[in-house]
Amino acid sequence: MSEKYAVLPCNGLDKCAGVISREIALRLCGDAGHEIICPVFSRIAELKYRKIISEHPLLVIDGCPTRCASKLAAEKNFKIAGKITVTEEAKKSGIELSDTLQLGEKEHALIGLLLNDLKTPGNTSKQPDEREGESYHFDYETFQKGKFLFRVPVNKDIFFIENDCWAYVSGNRARIGVTDFVQQNLSDILFFTPPEMGSEIDQFGEAGEIESSKSVFEVISPVSGKVIGVNEALIQKPELINENPYELGWIADLELTAFENDKELLIGFDQYFEIMKRKVMDLNG
């Protein structure tokens, strides 16, 4: 971390992980002269902070999986150069965080580790990619019709469109894919055509194709964005979409370009789950 960063920590009020997030941010900004961004004030002082972020890469430090700092960055469409979630880092380091707000030896050790990591040149910028697989956690609600089981993730950061595609939004990025309804209806998926890396996709634009012996399904992107990653494993193993279209069977990662506008046309779990159930009943009687 040889250059100066803009550091956006979570508010970190009432959880140990949040206190650690703030502590790291304050130390970075106190000792090394990086620019700190007040998470709540940044919402109204957009001009001030947008200038800072345009001049320095943005490091987001979330305390807990609620990921308020990432959400605030996404809300303003700030481009995230690096990201840390303290609870995940603690888990990786085998450190059990205190239930209180007091920082003890273990917590200070974790702070030291993370600060050292961040001070290693290049470490910050690679963190989003390294952690992308760990950032997406899915909890499911299920609906069964005969032998077919339909899972739908309930996480509140996952949005759907009626075309049976989903977007899991994290910071200024989103992972997209198809739902169980698609893979159950296509049956055995044989081919996957990914969207082109670097291409710009509009909301409801095509984001690749998947094909089974029954039909071809055009993946519809729930969000607008630039393709910054595709699930290359699907090219060799498209059947991963049948195994789990949310986790191993994801389609692509996008850098969001108009999420605030896109949100108006997205639906959450409750609405999609009902739509999907109706579709299943219509198809299967």
Next chain:
Amino acid sequence: MDKKVKVIPCSGIGKVFGFMAREAALKTVYELCPEKAETVCLARIVTGDQEVKEKIEGSDCITVDGCPKMCASKNVTAAGGIVIEEIKVLDTVKEHKGEKFGSPSQLDADGEVVTGEIASKIADRINEVK
């Protein structure tokens, strides 16, 4: 009414007065009025967290702001909380002209004293309603 009063400080990061707002709120809910008050994270309020929104909607709230931008007061009001008292750190600080309060991460002795005074004011207001 058995709901606790919500004491909500501004984010207050990077400024000593913001840090004092936060410390005063925590001192109130964890030391002075643990049975009558609790705190809620302002970032969760502004990001629309449903659990937190339900918690503050229609509840008595005391906001503690470190600067005149009044982020805590404005956002709690916008989220449906009933702000029964707006505490401004600067009001108390003005009574201590010339003192040194510390840094955004460490309060000096004077800063601790003033933070304690602010916490007492918050606690007094809580005791009025509970």
